[in-house]
Amino acid sequence: MMQPRSNQARPYIVGNWKMNGALADIAILAAIADAVGSDDSIDIGICPPATLIASFAMQCGAMDIGAQDCHAATCGAHTGCLSAAMLKEVGAAFAIVGHSERRAGQYESDADVAAKAHALHAAGMGAIVCVGETLAQRDCGDAIAIVTAQLAASLPALAATDWLSVAYEPVWAIGTGRVPGLADIAAMHAALRATLVEKLGEAGKGVRILYGGSVNPDNASGILAIADVGGALVGGASLKPESFLPIIAAAPR
Ligand code: PGA
Secondary structure (H helix, E strand, O other): OOOOOOOOOOOEEEEEOOOOOOHHHHHHHHHHHHHHOOOOOOEEEEEOOHHHHHHHHOOOOOOEEEEOOOEOOOOOOOOOOOEHHHHHHOOOOEEEEOOHHHHHHOOOOHHHHHHHHHHHHHOOOEEEEEEOOOHHHHHOOOHHHHHHHHHHHHOOOOOOOOOEEEEEOOHHHOOOOOOOOHHHHHHHHHHHHHHHHHHHHHHHHOOEEEEEOOOOOOOHHHHHOOOOOOEEEEOHHHHOHHHHHHHHHHOOO
């Protein structure tokens, strides 16, 4: 499926495989797709490396396949990059943009992220815009101000938002096994909601805000029960059915 199937009233669980996975891992995708079946109460996405999008898109059942990034331009002299339309053509329904590993490793700015989200929308795809603070920023007590400013600057200037999701991913929680306290997640998500409403008006109330950073089968139900947590962006635990499926099962619906 190439159009995102998102319905903002449903929880949204997305697996980010990062630079992991090979063609043989289609068996893992098939196992997850089989177990999920056609469950209308939830939206599920998996973002494999770009090399696997085409083959995964043919085996994903009721799930959506997404990309982990895209270029903001539609075509041109951008060696090594992929446009939203190229990703869509091979089966991606959406893409993650502004992941902290790209902001840090590829020096992507908030403006770059907003342009990428805009390009996804123009291509008829969904976008998950990622934001999050570093440990130093959290320790300074500035996390909420920094992350809400990051979101405001990373949002494309478009009011229609059924295609848009946000992921709050504290940089220090990614891949570390550390997660913020539930009250801290709740406070950040409430602040991000306020920013969405400020920027997008009424439409901002419906945008799903996912939490990401060391989500696992043990902590998923507590995190997913928080008001304004509309789902989870899952890295390491999405690589295996035995850790990804319990997270899907933990989503309230
Ligand atoms: P993690 O990664 O679940 O392995 O912490 C989350 C992410 O980076 O999206």
